[in-house]
Amino acid sequence: MTKTVCIVGAGPSGLVAAKTLLHDVAPGSFNVTIFDAQTRIGGLWPTRKDDNAGQVHPLMATNQSKHLIQFSDLAWRDSDPEFPRAWQVGQYLERYMKEYGGADIRLGHKVVDTELQDSGSWKVRTESDKGSETSVFDYLLVTTGFFGKPIWPDNIPKEGEVPIIHSSKYRDIKSLLPESGSGGDKILIVGGQMSGVEIAGTVATHLSSITHAPGDKAIPKSKRYSIHHVVPRPSWVFPLYTLAKPDAPAPPFLPVDMISQNLAVKPQPLKNTVGHISVDRARVVNSALQSMLGTDQSEFSAETKLDGDYLDQQPFIAVSPYYMDFVRSGLIKLHKGKLSSLSGTTAILSSQADNGERIPDIAAVILATGFDPSPSLAFLPQSVLDTLSHSPSHPNLPLALAFHSTHHASLPTLGFVGFYRAPYWGIMEMQARLIAALWTAGLTPEKPPPPALQAALQADDTIARTLALRDDPRCSQFPMGDYAFLMTDFARAVDLTISPPVGETPPLANGKPMDILTPARYLAPTASEAQRAQARQSLESTHSTALAGLSGGRFVAGAVFRSLLGEWRLEREIVSRLPSHPSGRFVGTGRFLLREGTADGREQSGEDGETGTKENMKDWGLECLYVEDGDFTASGTGLRFRATRRYVWRYDEAADRLGVWFARTDDAARADYLFHELEFQVPATPTTTPNEGGGEQRNGCWRARASHLCVEDLYDVQYEFAFRAVNLRQWRLGYTVRGPKKDYSIEGVYTRDTL
Known part of the structure; x- marks a missing residue:
């Protein structure tokens, strides 16, 4: 009997979930409807260069390569860059939707509330320019993700004497700064994790370009501006390309995530190494990161240096190609502390030293303060949110969900895909497979879940782990799970076997060739010949990229x-x-x-x-x-x-x-x-x-x-x-x-x- 599924969100999570339910399980098992408030698919990812309305700059380069930003059965084109622009990711999703259609996608339809029926079905109410509609579905799948709305600190006014924006709304320097000018010459960026480093590097690149461009300047006297980055503590900042063989005389370079997801250098069996970070673990990881970068970062600035007590703390990592050298040049200046308040054109900071540092002559403020996922869950009933231990005050871990953020046993007709922070394309495809396995097993009462899935669910401790991490002062930067471990753990649960790499690369320092974990290595057993061809194309692209970097001097x-x-x-x-x-x-x-x-x-x-x-x-x-x-x-x-x-x-x-x-x-x-x-x-x-x-x-x-x-x-x-x-x-x-x-x-x- 065909079951109906409502998917909320037409971003990558919603699209891969629909494809999994429609194409990877028994044909006709599910009838899928996708609702999205936007008038395009893609979620965060714009599909055009000039789409500036969303939360991601369309020209932003991804901080993961196309070898990880992919689904198992759709290859990127050879002409696409190693690190695609955001609009190119959106176009990849458009190709994915066209290749694996079958869902009823209703754009411009916002899900405003849902109601869990006694039968376990869901009454879903949507609003669009055609008015309000209500439908009933057997299953509800939440794929709205973490980016509900930008976090705006309570101590910062929405409007002031200078422009104040969230980093998700930044597009260019000229539109940031007022036409008349405030008289200030400092662009203040608040936030020390990945988005803060990335936006500071982006703004510095734009400012440098305007200053040193030939011809008339888009901003008169642009040389007078500087960027002031307020951070609680420094992060390890990696370029997009890093070393595969650090000790080689002429070290080869590869995309940074090809290095980090190389199974050949990971201790086996894989363990979940994120969550609570002990002092000993912090020292090991910080030492490894320093070795990979070849510096404690003191050569760039005293404020970026990581030594002493910092090495006992859980590491924080950011990715930006030019940030550190802009710091060295003085265009970006770091201030350790937190923004306490903004008075006119003066920022007042607080820090452990409580020196009350003041930064005068502010021209504009960019808040890189992250996102609150709770608005993405607002359509769920309060009773359901209570069951899921919803906590708006913990934006990094707002829900306590079982088996790596996919479901809750007491709500068998509710699922989540893409509710995960970190490299997530492979993870959300695995989450979709787990949900499909759970719901397929539930199509008939006499059919229990397969043994591998039963064993995985019985051994799972994700809910308890999540609750324990919420107020843990030593919680890691991305606490939901180590990517490689989660990929293998999901694979065991849904009985998927990893395929071998295509071809070999020259051995690394440990004498082993690279073994790069990409989504294409976990193809569905039911995949068609066309899907297998796409997976092989992806694997061949990964292999040729690794070979070109290790043996051919590419990058x-x-x-x-x-x-x-x-x-x-x-x-x-x-x-x-x-x-x-x-x-x-x-x-x-x-x-x-x-x-x-x-x-x-x-x-x-x-x-x-x-x-x-x-x-x-x-x-x-x-x-x-x-x-x-x-x-x-x-x-x-x-x-x-x-x-x-x-x-x-x-x-x-x-x-x-x-x-x-x-x-x-x-x-x-x-x-x-x-x-x-x-x-x-x-x-x-x-x-x-x-x-x-x-x-x-x-x-x-x-x-x-x-x-x-x-x-x-x-x-x-x-x-x-x-x-x-x-x-x-x-x-x-x-x-x-x-x-x-x-x-x-x-x-x-x-x-x-x-x-």
Whole structure:
């Protein structure tokens, strides 16, 4: 007999739940209706570049790669970036909906209340522009997630003398700042966890771009602004790409979550390592994180340093490519404490030291204070919320649900999918499978749950664990469960076997190839040939990405580009073999100033992309304006003079290519034409090897070469980039220039000034 299911929410959780009930269990078992208050699917994820109405910036890059942001049976396209933009995630969901249809999706229909009937069925009332409607369903599935409404602290007014917004509403600097201006020059960001770090890095990127863009500035005098980030304590901040082999001479880079979800380095059997974090556990994890980053973060700022008592506390992690170097440059300034109040244009902080720090001249405030999930549950009856131990005062753990936030035994016709904080795409697909298994077993009274599911439910302690963690001062950042453990625990419960990886990668330090846990490795047993083909495509993409990073030097160009940001100390020696060109020594600085990519000069290489409407123009990503300034002292004569030069460095993410462009002589902020592109040399062995021109290759660095013919002069360019874990610690740039009237060599060494 077909049962009816009401799903509340047409985001990724609702769509994967509908697909699971309609396509992965016996055909005709369920009839599914999805209600969503929005007029589009996707939930948080916008489906267009210009969809600014939601809670996620459509151009925001995800902090997980497409290898984890996926469902088991729909592959991303090869042309999609490793870290998709939010609007691209929305379009992935549109493709998923079209591929696995069958649900009655009613957009613009808000579920306003529900009523549990004596029979166990649910009366559901919705409102739309057509009025109020009521329907009855056998099952109710809540897929509204955690992002009910932004949390607004009680001590912060909704309106003030300066703009105050939640981070979910930030789109660009120009719309943040008032036209007339408050006279203030500080953008205050409040919140120290992932969203705070991410929004601070985003705002800094936008501000840097406006300041260093060529032409007229979108904001006059943008250089006067700085970003002040208020945090209770610092976090470990990881870039999007991190190291697979930290001790390798030329360390390979991979997407950060491919490293964190590598089963080959996880102790077996897997355990749930999050929740209550003991001091001993905190020390182990903090030490590991410091080793992965290669720093206690003191090189960026005294305020970002993690040592002493911090190492005894549960770790907090954030992901942002440019945040730390913006801190080092001073564009982002950290203040330890909490925002106590806002008086006019002055922020008053409180901290453990209770020094009452004041930050004057505030221009705008962005609250990165998280979300309250309770409004997403407002349609449930109070009696049901009481059964679920609903606690609005615990926004991280608002409900006490069984088996990893899926259900409650006393409410067998109510289920939850996507009620989970952390990397969640694979988890919500597993949650949907567990709900489907529970409800399928309940279709006939004489059919009990399968033995594996019965055993899993009997051993489950999620409710007690959740209640114990609510007021635990040592509760972890994401307390609902370790991703790898949960994936395997769900798989055992629903009797799914993980598939092997496709192909092998070179061994890591422990001698084992990578074993990356992605959703595609848990395909439903009932999958069709088309679904299996999609899963295999995903697995092959993951394997080729890992192989390209470990063996082919992929992502190194991006890691170099990211790590160049900011100021370097430069010492350069010039040796000329012709008397017409002096030899000498240059000492000064080289600054890399981040900005949005520009079209200048690209027509020279056929890359202009200036066709059609603005919406169709190519997204050039990011680039850096390089500004060099210092003193040159000629050998022999001792003649000394000021010297400066400019280039534009551009990183093409799709091609993983780093290029250097000459700046125009009439406008040094604009690119003129291509100088050269770096060709990274993958080392054959980790030992010291001879260079082609004699000498030896320095250990611990990536080498790149380039060649450029400038009229009649041939420039032979060589680079060496030495990393300390994920960050550049030093790099070298050498030229050999030969032509009818030129014969000289240049070698420059770039180093950071550290604390």
